Amino acid sequence: MQTKLSSFWYFLALISANSLAQELCFAPIAPIELDSALTTGQIRVTAQHAMIQQDTLAEFDGKVEIDSQDSKITANEARVNRNTQSLKASGQVTYHDKFIKVSSESVDLNTSTNELLITDTTYQLAAMNGRGQAKTIELNQNSGVALNDVSFTTCPEGHEDWRIQASSITLSPDQSWGEVSHARFYIQDVPVLYLPYFAFPVTDARQSGLLYPMISSSTATGLSYEQPYYWNIAENMDATISPRLMSERGVQLKTEFRYLTVQHSGQVDLEYLPTDIATDSEDARYFYRFVHQGTFLDNWQVSAEYNGLSDSNYIVDLGSDYYSRADTHLYQTLGVSYYNDQLDFSLQFRDFEILGEHANSYRALPEMKLNYESELAYGFEFGLASELAYFDNNTEFGPQATRLHIAPSIRYPYQTQWGEFLAETSLLQTYYRQDNIENTSLAKNVSRTLGQARLYGALAFERQANWFQKDAVQTLEPKIQYLYTSYQRQTDIGLYDTTRLFSDFDGLFRGQKFTGLDRISDKNQLTVGLTTRLLDDNNREKFALSFGQIFYLQDIQVAAALEQNDRSALAAEIDWQIGSKWYAHTEAQISSVTDKVERSSLSLEYTSSKDRVAQINHRYVRELSGEEINQVGITTSWPINHQWHWVGRWYQDVKSHRTVETYAGLQYESCCWAIRLVAQRHLSNRYDLNGSQSTNEFESGIALQFILKGMGGKSAGRDMLTDGLFGYRRPYLLN
Structure with missing residues (x-):
């Protein structure tokens, strides 16, 4: 009985696990104290008054407590019938286990069939801001769990800014999916979405299905909507397929395929835009990436990374999860290595995909290295470093x-x-x-x-x-x-x-x-x-x-x-x-x-909490590739009050007297929902027809995001610091 009922509470815990409010909006449930002396199937009943009739009927009255190995029931009254093998508790009933606390008017349990019925319930998740109501909760060992006229929200009582109301939720035994019928989503008391049916995972096992969409806006892509679909292909293999609709570019397809074996793991990424409506060219634009890590035999390892794209401006225009607009080379490597306590050996093929008109880097096809260490007498050590490489x-x-190099x-x-x-x-x-x-x-x-x-x-x-x-x-x-x-x-x-x-x-x-x-x-x-x-x-x-x-x-x-x-x-x-x-x-x-100062950096940071940060940076290089670098930056993350949070970033090129990046974010956050407005402007770094990178074009973007806590949303005031061209970091050093 306890196992099946806990599956439902686990589902509710899953959808509220990301509710990370900056303030505790209602107190968590105190941990339940269970009697470890009770065995499986054994219960103990205590009450102020008890009446037993011929060992077949027992009635309890006044502060009734029913304890089992993993749960506790309290009530005003309880009646146990040995002939019908039933237990009924009534009058201010509470059911409490390590997952949930339920309050109701009555609980009926058939001990022979393990059927449980709880009526007119309100519940709260243990240690999580999730709660709701259900007209009835039915549990059957064969058919599973059924909840009728059930609601769920992460908002405090009396301030239900949003909630989900469903006619029924069913959880079948030995199934990793639950089913919801006639679900209505409410903002305040206004219904905004209706789904006649949807399914949800009730375990932490991977399941195929839609993931949360990603919405953004910028001058490069326009309004962008990306909808990922997760495909659980096998126990050691999965894929994510993400169509992306961009108002200024068209429809792009992004895919990610992952595999895992006992000794090997890898990932393949493919991105394809058949036609970019923002350009005059009809050529397709694409990006691909392959990464592999593995071991074989004793102490042998193999690794590979291969990246490629259609044009130098692909990352600048469409973005990338693996490279930034400042990168000029994409890796293409394949390597095998061996190691033990005294010797390590590596064989590597190293090439690059060059962006723009940057200087061509030499390819190492291949490059072999052998290093050997050994202890000699009287504390002396012998070492041998060697390398053989072909550069093209x-x-x-x-x-x-x-090139052959040997260094004993x-x-x-x-x-x-x-x-x-x-x-x-x-x-x-x-x-x-x-x-x-x-x-x-x-x-x-x-x-x-x-x-x-x-x-x-x-x-x-x-x-x-x-x-x-x-x-x-x-x-x-x-x-x-x-x-x-x-x-x-x-x-x-x-x-x-x-x-x-x-x-x-x-x-x-x-x-x-x-x-x-x-x-x-x-x-x-x-x-x-x-x-x-x-x-x-x-x-x-x-x-x-x-x-x-x-x-x-x-x-x-x-x-x-x-x-x-x-x-x-x-x-x-x-x-x-x-x-x-x-x-x-x-x-x-x-x-x-x-x-004179040739290179310098200065950073001053104030941190009073995880989301209250202010940092001032300055860096200077007298000469770097023929250019003087002189930049100052300010980064702040500051809560205005419990609900409002502000993040800002500004970088100025002192030499050219211009701002190279600005970023501002404002977020309102309540106990159960948040809204975020972000605006930014930074250098685009696009390549012209001659392959030279522009230092005068800027890209701007603005985004509005609505977050429901407990539905995959979370507090993200500090997360906003990681966005943008530079991002937040501890005081950086010069290389």
């Missing part, structure tokens, strides 16, 4: 190269609580075979041999200190590194996977100025850094200051154009937890040549 460019005249090393690490030490020496041997190099300064065959030595040490000191008149622990953590790398001319080697790295404080100790292996800079340098922290009584960091610099002991030849002084830029950063609600982060790199 999809341009007709681009150089191609095969011996190191001695030592670590204690008060410091660490590392001594390491390496031999870097690289061989290149380069083709298609006519009219270039590149050589056909290049062999490069470099030696490298590294000494690194760090200490940690502590002392008792005072921080704003509170006891604290201050640390002093100096670190020093000597690095030597021999020189060899490398201008006859092409750049295949190599770009310059920017050095923040941590990057000072990296020892390399470039990604990849095509340029390994000669070095004879000393790096010095210092960090000091203040920790409170709970060992939480309240303040941290770090700064450091590289001192060049001789002129650098490979990177001579990048370093024009005997020292690097001074790198510094500060993290400061100002009280319990304020947080500040800043970092900067100051040129040792001009004494």
